[in-house]
Amino acid sequence: MTKTNAGNFFEDFCLGQEIRHATPRTVTAGDAALYLALTGSRFLQHCSDPFASAHGLPRAPVEDLLAFHIVFGKTVPDISLNAVANLGYADGRFLGLVYPGDTLHARSEVIGLKQTSSGQTGIVWVRSRGFRQDGTLVLDYVRWVMVRKRDPKSPAPDPVTPELPRFVTPDRLVVPAGLRVSRIDPAETGSPFFFEDYEPGERIDHVDGMGVMESEHRLATRLYQNTARVHFNDHTERQGRLGACIVYGGVVISLARALSFNGLGNALHILAINAGSHVNPCRAGDTVYAWSEILQKADLPGRTDVGALRLRLVATKNRPCHDFPLKDAEGKYFQDILLDFDYWVLMPKRSVAV
Amino acid sequence: MTKTNAGNFFEDFCLGQEIRHATPRTVTAGDAALYLALTGSRFLQHCSDPFASAHGLPRAPVEDLLAFHIVFGKTVPDISLNAVANLGYADGRFLGLVYPGDTLHARSEVIGLKQTSSGQTGIVWVRSRGFRQDGTLVLDYVRWVMVRKRDPKSPAPDPVTPELPRFVTPDRLVVPAGLRVSRIDPAETGSPFFFEDYEPGERIDHVDGMGVMESEHRLATRLYQNTARVHFNDHTERQGRLGACIVYGGVVISLARALSFNGLGNALHILAINAGSHVNPCRAGDTVYAWSEILQKADLPGRTDVGALRLRLVATKNRPCHDFPLKDAEGKYFQDILLDFDYWVLMPKRSVAV
């Protein structure tokens, strides 16, 4: 009997199944430094202890996406080791900040199952949750993946497609506990634009491009303890469809978020992930560009200091974004679109500007 | 007179010589994060403070091999700057855990010398020891290297080949101080297999492959402050035998150990290094695979919670390990074997499983 984990196949999942994922992980200042070196992020809340303290936090929390990727990484050995594709995200909410010293663990529940028409694969929906060492929930999201069947002849389960919100409604957004934004100095944060300055429909080209190199995406993906083979095994992937390892989609999300600083520099926190598609694969050597569209603005109950902006974040490869590329005349994504991501950020209001 | 260190040549070593190595090094959470990002290791004892605390430790110690590589790196400027080959390891014991905040320093004693038949080189055996800032010994091992002579005409010393144990006998294994393994939850550690589940002769293919990229092996080797030129100087190495920089053998050991998680996930600590050969060179671009064989099982005096497994760990390049490759019909290692490593790990007994 083999002692190695071959991952779960479609037949191994059943509706309502609860999965506790292995490898709780203590996050440290080392992880935060690596995340910064890997992304170039400049969001001030995450790189300055005094700035974080001035706004009610004990010190700088790690980037929201670092926490997300660590939780996501925990789920991979159980959920997506035999995945053909990561199909989507929905109803993701960031419910608590993560600080160096916190230890993250994760659980998932199977909330949907549907065999695909080919009979070779099935779609698995899971709600995954990330917790701190004390059991407090810090992250809650749904993703669905296409997973191989062990045996194409095994019977299909009753199809269950979960009902998922198209986006997280503003009343369900959670402002990080303790956060009180009192004074934002644009000279310090690097952006003079606040909640009131953005309007739905507005598009922002983030201008800069960031190349992705082989070692960089691997360092990131291993830091998240994401073990999916397609990111690391050159020997097999060079013979595969892409001829190279594929970059973990989360690396693209993080680069696009970091690029979005140029235009959205005061977007201190990510509050929710509404939806997201990895439209085309990214390979080492590609240069990532990004643009954003303001989809919606929302006041947050009881808050005069901050509001929420719902953003579409689009990342491209090797294509600048001055013309906001997305889909062709037939409604198909262009081949150089990497990511179409819908999320909420917390944005200070102009009243707190100094 | 030159002020640069040209390293020692064979003539510079004498039997019984004591060498204090330079550059004591404070290990930090930053080193641990980098080690994780460079290897993808998931052994829980080293990535979760609460898990380590639950088993009697103050917090998560750094990976045993990170401590080993740092101590090894200290010895390089004195022992192996002019080495032609790193020939072997023996009688290595891990005697204390290393925590972020500890400062490691190293000393070596020359315990063997033998000129080779060519007259161009000699073999130097050293016993190297790594210490914490308070002088407590944390690591003790023998390695031998082939070192160039400064002058081929200089006389050969009396040959002394030290007697070395073929392997560390179980009575000499040291369980980390304070470690009390009380409850191991397979859902948390990622492996349901315990001491009793492994049998001598059993072989485990660790399945996964991990590519090694140029920047990754250099970041690792510099992190260990290992200064051997063959790992860094592209200008000379591109004209050399391999046409490229050679990957530090310790990088291969670390990757193979990390890969071995898949099948040996509860192997919490390395207790000893019995033997090890870097059979063929590894270059950037190679994909490392690994397999293990259980060589021996041993109870540990006074311990009902943990036992020791003696393992052979074999790493290959660009060759999956389902057929456990090692040597050809004539007993010669295959050309795609990188490492043949013999070591002891600490493995919890089934009685502690929950």
Next chain:
Amino acid sequence: MTKTNAGNFFEDFCLGQEIRHATPRTVTAGDAALYLALTGSRFLQHCSDPFASAHGLPRAPVEDLLAFHIVFGKTVPDISLNAVANLGYADGRFLGLVYPGDTLHARSEVIGLKQTSSGQTGIVWVRSRGFRQDGTLVLDYVRWVMVRKRDPKSPAPDPVTPELPRFVTPDRLVVPAGLRVSRIDPAETGSPFFFEDYEPGERIDHVDGMGVMESEHRLATRLYQNTARVHFNDHTERQGRLGACIVYGGVVISLARALSFNGLGNALHILAINAGSHVNPCRAGDTVYAWSEILQKADLPGRTDVGALRLRLVATKNRPCHDFPLKDAEGKYFQDILLDFDYWVLMPKRSVAV
């Protein structure tokens, strides 16, 4: 109206202008570990807490150049995003050590402006200063850059070229507060050479070569939050003059300083930057070599434990330095010279040797 920062053009600068740079940055042990992994530096003051404590410091400060690059990085979005070339440094002084936990911020003052004869660009001189969270000054230096004009037809300002000292005179050097060098053990620091052992005119070939890989220079430059596009955007730079991204000059300075350990191992701190030119561009794949010349020796007022050495540090690409290459017969730098750097280091006197 665009919300993205397009950087300042020559017309945007005026004499006496004060610029507060964004993104204060808390430095951590993670940054120090990454710096070590990126450079291989071995200067003991920065990698051993006990060594630093023994000399009056609370713990190991981060490398002086890590602090320099972080401060420099802060200035880039305001000063050099549209720079054609980084022309020089002068009058740079390190005025306080930076420890993990400190938060650095930066300001600059425009002290000179001069349109170039082409009319397309202008030279901007800035005095930049780095501060700790409590406002204490830790770094003060002048650099000048050639910046594009937004509109070639806009009028030239009155030319003002600041008077800058050719080098920092010894009376203006500041020994780090609290530093008391009492015992230096050459076996520990890795070098038996002290202040008295170096003579003006002496040249030291640092022997070793260090290859620079794509991921390494980017990790470093992002760690410093230096956003200059030429280091990251492969999509545009591959079509540019060099056909590849250019390595941030600070990466070359750091590598050369790390290489200089071999010959200058007791040069515990950098006290000042007198001058510096990035003579030719460095690209990934180049191997950096370095040599030093002792330019001057100076006693430091009231100090018997340490003196100051003024050094020229020259870095080359793909060219060993045994013949101390610099300029051709016509006085032009060779094409394989990367850096000509003039700086002061603090060097213990032989009286403190044990």
